[in-house]
Amino acid sequence: MKRKKLKIKGIVQGVGFRPFIYSLASRYGLNGFVLNDTEGVVVEIEGRKTGVEKFILDITKKIPPLSRIEEINISELPPVGYSNFTIKPSAQKEERFVLISPDIATCDDCLKELFDPRNRRFHYPFTNCTNCGPRFTIIKGIPYDRPKTTMESFKMCDECQFEYDDPLNRRFHAQPNCCSRCGPHLSLVDKRGKEIIENDVMKKTIELLKKGKIVAVKGLGGFHLACDAMDKSAVRRLRERKGREDKPFAIMVKNVQTAKRFCRVNKAEKEMLLSKRRPIVLLSKNGFCPIVDDVAPRQKYLGVMLPYTPLHHLLSSELEALVMTSGNISNEPIVFKNEDAVVQLKDIADYFLLHNRNIHIRCDDSVARIFNGKEMLIRRSRGYVPEPIEFPYESQILACGAELKNTFCLTRDNYGFLSHYIGDLENSETFEAFSDGIKHFKNLFSIEPEIIAYDLHPEYLSTKYAKQLLENDSSLTGIPVQHHHAHIASCMLDNHIEERVIGVAFDGLGFGIDGNLWGGEFLTADFKGFHREAHFKYIPTPGAVQAIKEPYRMAVAYLLTTYGEDFNKLNIGFLKRIGQKKIAVIKEMIFKGINSPVTSSVGRLFDAVSSLLGICDIITYEGQAAIELEMAVSSPYVYNSRRIEYNYIIENKNDMYIIEPEVIISGIVEDIKKDIPQGFISLKFHNTIVNIIVDACVKIREKTDIKNVALTGGVFQNIFLLKRTMAQLQNRGFIVFTHHRVPTNDGGISVGQAVIAGCKVTEA
Template sequence: MTTLKHVDVHVEGIVQGVGFRPFVYGLANRLGLAGRVRNDVNGVFIEVEGALSGVEEFLTALEREAPSLSEIERVTVVSGEPAGHDGFTIAASDPSGLRRALVSADSATCDDCLRELADPADRRHRYPFINCTNCGPRFTIVRGVPYDRPLTTMAGFGMCAACAAEYHDPGDRRYHAQPTCCPACGPRLRLHDARGAELCGDPITGCVTLLRAGRVVAVKGLGGFHLAVPAAHEQAAATLRGRKHRADKPFAVMAADLAQARRLCAIDTAAAELLTSRARPIVLLPRLPDAPVAPSVAPGNRNLGIMLPYTPLHHLLLAELAEPLVLTSGNVCDEPIAHEDADALARLGGIADAFLLHDRAIHVRADDSVVRPAAGQVSVLRRARGYAPEPLALRSPARRPVLACGAELKSTFCLLRGRRAFISQHIGDLENYETLRSFVEGIDHYCGLFDIRPEIVAHDLHPDYLSTKHAREIRGADLVGVQHHHAHIASCLADNGDAGPVIGVAFDGLGYGADGTLWGGEFLRADLTSYERLAHLAPVPMPGGSAAIRQPWRMAAAYLRDDHPGLDVARRNAPHWADVLALAAGGINSPMTSSAGRLFDAVSALLGIRDKITYEGQAAIELEQHADPAETGTYPTAVRDGDVLTLDGSDLVRAAAADLAAGVATPVIAGRFHNGVTDAIVGTCRTLRERTGLTGVALSGGVFQNELLLERTTGRLREAGFRVLRHVRVPPNDGGISLGQAAVAAARDLM
């Protein structure tokens, strides 16, 4: 006699919008089981019954064979009495209860859809909005959960009979694919001139014709608008740079496929996997000397940011253009990316010569993510499209829901409930109304999407950050201030599932210190609840305050003082050099800072690389690009003893100045400087290990975006016997601050 078994199964994780229900339907039918499956606000609920052996095989295969886009967090199985189900069905979604279901990130077009896109016999041939359960828009079109069509921006597109048949067929890969559509019933592509008038003809062909003529085209993508020109067209790239007011910051380049990308950059297996992943991020890679890319695309940079097409529209454009394409964010410098048609026409009208538009609304704007392969790991430098809003799992659950408002630059926010940390997509610098509005709207959307009502609000200590001001305006929640560099280290701990304590090395541009001064070159004893400042770079004045950030030569003056007055940096800035020295000496409008970022700025200016910057971090980035990676020489740094160690960064600057005066080549000096910073970090960590007994080191802060410094520091610390934690899933820069704030606030709430 066959033993019957009935189980109720709840699957949590990323299991909606990824073909999970049809997978369960097919699995149950294959094993001869009865029951039903449905979406609910927590994930996927399954009732399954039949022969004991079949149910056991079902439970094993449920995780082993799950769809590639799914990420199962937890499977809960409860046995019950057989209910007498007749066959297996897919039931209607249950929208009741507290929403805990996850929303998938947008996913690149799958191979099956690409084959249909290229097939002249297919009804979706050359249709720019082709998708299925295995690919396509998700987060950027979702208005709410459960993830069903009425709660997406596809709600207004009624399915034709052919699409509806696919949508309702459990054996079809478009079964309950919410954005499914075709040319007969879906969104429409159109090409407009700069005044907004629609142009006749095929939009793809018309767009490519304009691009080949050197025109700038605004292209509506998945999470917002891009500005496009051919990557090899110097005049077009220079025109785009001028109109966008983006003097130097590199543009990203989209290649049609790996073969085309390999003509631009050195691509190893790890890089290829990143480029072809479903997230399709921008990947920073070494540029080939003969890469067919215009000088204005990435001036003075030996890397290129490369990505591959991730929408059908991109594939069609790249195939017809037959050459790589610059695709940079559709905005004016420092503004958020445009994502609505009317806003794009208004804001980009002075930049773009034409607009490639469509009528599928983008509900949430999302920039392209930026990553870099590094020594077997991935460094995420900007986390956005393809990754957000998928949560990170924390080591310990929060007792109460937390909102962390992040920092000022590279803004993100984080919502934490239980073990799930929902980090927003990259929003930008909170320096104008549009970005602040995007930040506030994003918080409201995430709170609604995941049904989270924060009871704790965490923020930076800086009183003038707009993120801090917003946090203080929220009523009915407990406020928790988190020191900037403690948040950096806590972010690294949370990223690695570690509770600490560790020696935290937080090197960045600036952060508000507990003593009211500007920190940025910090060695902390830190865990998730507290920190202690153990060592730091010796403070120096920032002559002119924020002017010293925009004009790094001022930091060179502050470090050199009256030494080496004959150096070129002093001659280049002679009209103001003496005045700046006087400001620094008198402490007038010259706040003291221990910033490592400002130290890198000083050496960059000293070597004649960058006296003035046009984007954040430029001087340090170009210093790294200039350094000879083969150089093994180094500069020493004196460490003053005391309860808190002080590292004299001026030793590094003076040593560099002495070599410069002696005629040593600047790439050699830049290499020695990087080695000197590495030596200073490793030596200080050794001393702190003797004092504290700590053997773990966490590296965080924007300075550790520097690949040369990160790799050398990591290697040397490991050689010295340290366990090294570095960022993998969230950025080391201020884009990771919100995660650290959330982790600290939750840990303190458990005390």
């Protein structure tokens, strides 16, 4: 007779772990108990020695699909003679720390029930079980039990309770378990807030969508605005009402076969579409794609997702493709409460498909793509959060992140909890989502940060938030982190490397240690620190923020740098299009240094070229000019040209390499004068940037002997650039690291800040 106690840590709550233990124990005829405590799961087993041993082996071998074991601690105890095996109620203790599962897409078993007319859950939009359903978005606190979720107000009917209590049932202790008799339900409301009384609300909603109506649909982590993606006027109307002129919409289709009608889907992409995380996957559009052009204007890629809740399965079952875009106004966070939706979205949506299961914390859809056969996240949110990232330090840190695409990161015990997508911290609503989110994570994971990491930019709201915390509590340690250093560190962490790298950090802008706006940086770096080895030449940004919104301003700045005042005599369409009046104002600003901070940003260089080529003079969403420049790249085989790149100059000034763009700009201007097509100029420009990166990295390697290169920053969302750069660097013997789970854009900054801060305090 043996008795053993097992303490199991990891994602082991709300994922069917206790029933799994229960059935294992009965298989080997063991007695004892299992319970959830605030650190994970505690098991005591008693029985024959071989049974106990097999039981322990099976735990890691047969682990339930959604769980993840981080640690099993086993101790031997004297036998006490348990008479059966039981599942005990959760234990409350002082120390409270458990991992929480992300929200998981509807499993196959639930899906079968959903579409089985004989099943009691037929067409019930909130069907779930231990293997699927809402988690992160409904959890209010820990331990994870129904009273600590937004399901607390729904009392289970007898049948549901029976399932919940039966250790051999798929719904044993499935906290959100419910059915049409006892659980949440849908309601349909018009834009005046009047409820539409219908027997089958879902059927009615589908009818409305088919008629071209725009419906605000409450989902898992917030509202979507939905319309028929094959209906040109509906899509147009949605764009007009939302004031979103060009930014691509994502679509939802019922299955992979349908996705293939619109896009190419390879094996890895198919797996990602079908994964339990169900991100929006960026797919290459087919040559003939019947989706309305306005869904993703001038894009080669389309964001496609499959349904991830029963509600979405029902909604998309009878429509070819649905536009499903975040339900928000302008730059505010996604709406997630019924009462806010009917007010804030009333000028956009014709109808509202509501339900009465509250969303406790909003969570946007994740966006991902496959790069080189591997997952590459552009937005890490629903389905991924709050699963932690491995973190090399144990300190409790809050890293406040950047301004755009903000996320924050809280750490403890070798875990980095990278938050859901917060958004652009440019208004009070988003800032509130940011500070509420931090509070929620601190509570969920019992983290009381001693260290606050933040960006150097004094105007970021995230920086101001950090400084406020530090001012209010002198026991906290503040660690400012340079933006591009954070980018590089985030890429290193994502790839589990700690040795020094050549970090190529290209983005829109980040505050530099010299007070200028950086963004075309080559830093040798590790978590401890960095040295700036090379950068693009500083160019004025006439109008600062305005120059980001109006790329033609950057084009003027580059022309002025290249040609001096003479650029006015150039015979190119750009000058005629913009007009002498505007150009004169911009020149004046630059000459007098009015509101024209200098920048080394590669993002701004892409903007300038995009405008010079007449692709995009004024943007309506972040990164548009650069994205459309990438989309314009054409195949080199279309043209007979000896050279498909421009010249460039890298100067060595006081041991710093400066990349001078003048000859690139003049090369482009010469091509424009010769009427070379946009697509070919774009191709040549991209190739030039690749050559510059390789050339600069070779120079830095000669000096430092570092062979590892990390490619990071928002510019590397440009897949054409990333692919070529990676290949060329590898040809030259570099080991190249790119982003996978941590976004390359500013959504990854907080993780980088955290790891740099963690290193600093650990080494100190």
